[in-house]
Amino acid sequence: MSTRRTPATGPDLAAVAKLLADRTRSAFCLALLDGRAWTASELARHVGVAASTATEHLHALVRGNLLAEERQGRHRYVRLADAHVAELVENLAALAPDHRTPPRSLSAAGRKAALAHARTCYDHLAGTLGVAITDALTERSLLDWDNGLRLTAEGDAWLGELGVSVPAGTRRPSVRSCLDWTERRPHLAGAVGAALCRHAFTAGWVARIGTTRAVAVTSEGRRALRDHFGLPDELFSPAAQR
Amino acid sequence: MSTRRTPATGPDLAAVAKLLADRTRSAFCLALLDGRAWTASELARHVGVAASTATEHLHALVRGNLLAEERQGRHRYVRLADAHVAELVENLAALAPDHRTPPRSLSAAGRKAALAHARTCYDHLAGTLGVAITDALTERSLLDWDNGLRLTAEGDAWLGELGVSVPAGTRRPSVRSCLDWTERRPHLAGAVGAALCRHAFTAGWVARIGTTRAVAVTSEGRRALRDHFGLPDELFSPAAQR
DNA sequence: CGGAGGCTTCGGCCCCGGCCGAAGCGTTAC
């Protein structure tokens, strides 16, 4: 009965898709899009399933090479296996019908606003902040979208002056556009996006809000955004976050 | 019981993934990656399921906006909805474990060889041919991979001389790299890849083999590949296909 | 050394969804 099927030539698309075809597992991946490592129980609590259920799902995702795991003592940390997986998840999210569920409570609204304002998306910056930076770079001709996204020569030099070093020689595209679902507009990803994000953290421009993927722009950050990107202070003042 | 779950914030990734999480549906999409429109019964026969089964799957894929359909008399033609979907399917295939099932028969081996040799991949050229063209463009500095894939100024001019017009002003990236599963190497996709493929067909460089997505390089095609890309004749002589 | 907490395994429940064949409808071909 089961042998009726044709011998299944080509890659087993369905096997990968099946891993993401479950609300719980996809919620895990969406959470992990922040690029950090989560423990199994954090994820379980986050999506509201029993620990045993989370364990099984995580095993499946790790076996399928979508997640990488790291054991530390009694904790099991998982993160997205690589940038390819992150890109796949983004792709799926972009094609998915967005529910746009309105927040149920005041605190949820606050959390949502903070997330929309500035957050990490895998390894780069997203939200209003990410889009604003991307727009600023475009306006100053450091990025060029006309013939497919690319970094201009000026952009390359500008990065150097800023002291941002982009790892070279990898297969990873240096600039890539990432469409996120809160802004519905593309922002800068790829190796340059990641380097810029790293720089923003090490230079103290931004800091994580608690353990979420939302980030806050510091006062140094506001100064840097004004000086280096020409972005007005008000845009990222604490008052603007609410 | 079902209301225990958290209210499902964000896009419904799983809904899209579920559409591709079935061997039959994913086989449909893989077949449709050739960029052409297939009838429902063609697809049913192709993957070996009953017509009624195919109907239901196709409805699901159309409702999920992964496929577009077109009715003509008693036929129902379906094709991938757009380039985004094609890209998603490719992404999934790239992450999937490839079975590399050896062909079961001589004719199957022949078909497989023809496919590996030259074929369409959604709307651009793939297989040995696609990779060879991409490599030739790279070698002549018409494509630049160093800072993310981009078309160089020379490449832009070269396309114009060749008489290939690339539709401008769309959101689609002009050049994009596509990793296909037979070559395991990237080849040229995006708007330029599509335009080049269109040109190859209209200029009579290549022709479809029957109704498959495999294509044959014509004698004019071999001449053009030599003159314009510096590719040796032998590479695409009919004898080389086996 | 004992308790707490994180993770895992197992058994059992239940529902979802993929499959087919039969029957029916509409279009095309003769």
Next chain:
DNA sequence: GTAACGCTTCGGCCGGGGCCGAAGCCTCCG
């Protein structure tokens, strides 16, 4: 007009898989 053909709907079968709680293991902490 009649026959063939493509597609669709429906009912029924069956397996896979997602969920939980209980019990157990291992690590960390006091």
